[in-house]
Amino acid sequence: MRVSQLFGATLRAAPSDELFSHQLLLRAGYLQQLAAGIFSLLPLGVRSQERIRRILREELDAIGGQEVSMPVVQPADLWQRSGRWQQVDETLVRFQDRRGREMVVAMTHEEVVADLAASQVTSYRDLPRIVYQIQTKFRDEPRPRAGLIRTREFWMKDSYSLDRDPEGLRAAYRKHFHAYFRIAARSGLPVAAVLSDVGMMGGKVAHEFMYLSDQGEDTLLLCPRCGYAANQEVAERLEPPPEDSPELPLQEVATPGCTTVAEVAAALQVELSRVAKTVGYVAEMERGEDGRVVLAVVPGDREVNLARLRQATGAVDLRVATAEELAEVGAVAGYMSPRGLERAAVTVVADSSLRRRRNLVAGANREGWHLRNFNLVRDGRVDQELALGAAVGGDPCPSCGGPLDLRRGIEYGNIFQLGTRYSEALGAVYTDEEGRQRPVVMGSYGIGLGRLLACVAEEHHDERGLALPISIAPFQVALVQVGSDPEVVEAARGLYRDLERAGVETLYDDRDVSAGIKFADSDLRGMPLRVTVSPRTLQREAVELKRRLGEARDVPLAGAAGAVQEELGALWSELDLYVGERMAGVEELAARTFGPAG
């Protein structure tokens, strides 16, 4: 490709409030934004995405995946039958076709896969199968942000496993676990697998693959000692030992104006962790339908883990209750506790560590008053207990007791063990060896292509621009012709021809502009290898080779194409080496996570 012909110019400036790596993608001419969370890919972006697709196809094919293509627009009926029509909020785009039939724009394809399986899979002989597709999804996200990290329309590789039983599902899940590490490694991206919430997918077990980055929107807890890794939404922690001090008599104390745990703790001279913090929510059991009031009680130094509270209450959503709603159940905002409540109208969920702690401070459910020597079981009321307080850095690891690290991460992919939710709802059943009808056991696995590119850009750039791995870069070589002396032009064209003929994807800067512009553009676009032909190099009968992040060196003009290919070969070998290193630990990790291979 000649730069003079390329659609998509480089920009000198981009909006400064964007993520830096995203500014680079914009400035380098990979993409252009059309609306909030909606982007066009320019040729460079398409070519990079094409490289990603190739990796995805190879790795999915390698675990037995078969590519399919499923419709984006689907009848609502499918979603009504699976229950997600009712469960998912406006993130799911709905509309009526001209006949007034309810339709959805798919945000993911479990329903359609189950529907396909319902007719394509009839016997145990038709299982197991893995199908996948690479296509766009639309989710009307409440807040698109951070460039390609969180968009509304996005390309996704989604695969689905169909199995006879949970053992089969676990095997398919494990294959994906492995493939997802390989895909990331081949993209030059270090990722960690963390336990995660199943969210709207349903099912039990799920992992997210996280690129660790301070820019990340997810909070993770990692154990450096034993490898435990979990999203904060599901992270556990070792329970503290029970306190054995005697329970003292309950005592009301005046705390006028102290409506936050911090103020109460300060006023009563106790540590935050010794305040039982009570937060009121209204559980929505169906979309937009208010259910009961839920009071969450956690140690004062912790946030409520909403994902877990949602799971425990079976709510599709939780919103913070208003003071009026709280008053109806006998709770006083700012002075709340699980004491003296209208019993039937409210559910109390408490952090399981609280029952072990003695003589805490809690609200008195009376304006301006708190309680000392509050003992949850004796003085309050609990309907459910679970690890409701979110884990934080320094908490003891649930598996080895060592201190957990708190890190931020960007989710590049996820895997879910769905089970039979969709197959049962949509009639995906098969006949087993004994002639019994059984539901297909499903798994669901996603990778966001744009997000992957964004993570790669975030991992591989410097002040001047992108510095993409050879596996992801739109072109392997940036050929820069300096000046327009006939000899230079002739040499550059010749080399371009040789490279193209050899199958080396080359971006040839043939423009009649100053060398500075060409070098700056070349650095910005981030191809892994730059080749310069100039009067200066020709004087030495040479061209110059420079890795994007390396030093320049001369190679003889004669046979330059060969030298370029050799250097590219070296880059690929180094990437292979990197993949090998990254994958070395994965087998062991898989064994630890899923048990011995089998």
Added chain:
RNA sequence: CGGGGCGUGGCCCAGUGGUAGGGUGCCUGCUUUGGGAGCAGGAGAUCGGCGGUUCGAGUCCGCCCGCCCCGACCA
């Protein structure tokens, strides 16, 4: 949806009630060619939209739309 910010040539921005500007990019010519060169000339704007105040609105007021950032949500 709550909070904050912004909307002015393609891009990045200044403009403080009184003639719409700068940088960059673009076009033409000359000159230049190893790190975003120089000179000269030129094109390009219903100042996000609608309404209001005013002799006069990019500027003040109201409503709406859009985008960005922080939170509740997720590939």
